[in-house]
Amino acid sequence: MEKITLAHGSGGKLMHQLIDSVFLEQFSNKILREKKDSAVFSLGQTRFAFTTDSYVVDPLFFPGGDIGSLAVYGTVNDLSVCGARPRYLACGLIVEEGLDRGIVERIARSIRNAALKAGVEVVTGDIKVVERGHCDKLFISTSGIGIVDRMTDLSLDRVRIGDSVIASGTIGDHAISILSQREGLNLGSRIVSDSAPLNGLTARIVSVSRHVRFMRDPTRGGLAATLNEIVTKRKFGIVIDERALPIRPSVKTACELVGFDPLSLANEGKIVVIVGQQDARRVLSVMRSHRYGTAARVIGKIVPGPAGKVILNTSVGSRRIVEMPSGEQVPRIC
Numbered sequence: 033m034e035k036i037t038l039a040h041g042s043g044g045k046l047m048h049q050l051i052d053s054v055f056l057e058q059f060s061n062k063i064l065r066e067k068k069d070s071a072v073f074s075l076g077q078t079r080f081a082f083t084t085d086s087y088v089v090d091p092l093f094f095p096g097g098d099i100g101s102l103a104v105y106g107t108v109n110d111l112s113v114c115g116a117r118p119r120y121l122a123c124g125l126i127v128e129e130g131l132d133r134g135i136v137e138r139i140a141r142s143i144r145n146a147a148l149k150a151g152v153e154v155v156t157g158d159i160k161v162v163e164r165g166h167c168d169k170l171f172i173s174t175s176g177i178g179i180v181d182r183m184t185d186l187s188l189d190r191v192r193i194g195d196s197v198i199a200s201g202t203i204g205d206h207a208i209s210i211l212s213q214r215e216g217l218n219l220g221s222r223i224v225s226d227s228a229p230l231n232g233l234t235a236r237i238v239s240v241s242r243h244v245r246f247m248r249d250p251t252r253g254g255l256a257a258t259l260n261e262i263v264t265k266r267k268f269g270i271v272i273d274e275r276a277l278p279i280r281p282s283v284k285t286a287c288e289l290v291g292f293d294p295l296s297l298a299n300e301g302k303i304v305v306i307v308g309q310q311d312a313r314r315v316l317s318v319m320r321s322h323r324y325g326t327a328a329r330v331i332g333k334i335v336p337g338p339a340g341k342v343i344l345n346t347s348v349g350s351r352r353i354v355e356m357p358s359g360e361q362v363p364r365i366c
Contacts, residue, residue: 038360043298044253045357079181084107087172094209109301111231113230113247115186124174127169128167128168131170192245192308195308196334198304198319200233203277204297206298207254225301236318240314250299251299252365255304257296257357268335271335278327312330
């Protein structure tokens, strides 16, 4: 019998196979089949987005954040990329017996401060304590709800040939921050997680263009997973330019040191935006005017073919297929 491995939670091939063969098989419905970061639905005259997520990051505290702020921002961002204005969160903690009370208090303060920064409220929650050895210190589960403007329509069905693909900033920062902290790597410079709330940025994006087609935050599996999710079973492909990819030199160095592909590294404060070519400059300009989009770049475009594939034009003039990640480069990343 097949066993669950860490790779089943990596955001790559095995995770998508597990979702499709088990969860979509059991719970199949119209909203779930859309496979968005949040479920978008209407109750009466109001459109809502609803999402849920869990956080098991190791270590609990890392340069640029901690498990508490990460849980808030990750949930806010999953709502935001669906065009929602995040409003309320629920937060559940599973705590290992013997954990210092001071750590729990510190994380609770971080959750409070992150919610204030993101402009949301934590309105309900839960806490469970399990026996020593049955949980690694502390896990968090969150759910969030937001309101979607009736004029906002973000869907892969709206993507067109010629559309521009924009990344909001440098990739791989979060994964390398976690790795360097966990393994005690001296990379010559301090790499800080990009964990941040993106609802202000996404609100600006959708306010300046009716031709924003789709947004997603490239978390587990990184940019490679997100772009492959966009083209899978579609009649178009994506071409990206390696020279346009925003990657910090320190992240490149770390990837060369440990043999990682920066395209597959997790991010927690970045988004990928697909927008009609006619509005790409306008969207790029408004992104660069926001604190979380100053390094935004057009990294590629939607092309007729090869359909269902992501192609990278390399800096040396060759081309290669960017595959959906198949394993877990850095486990316990979020």
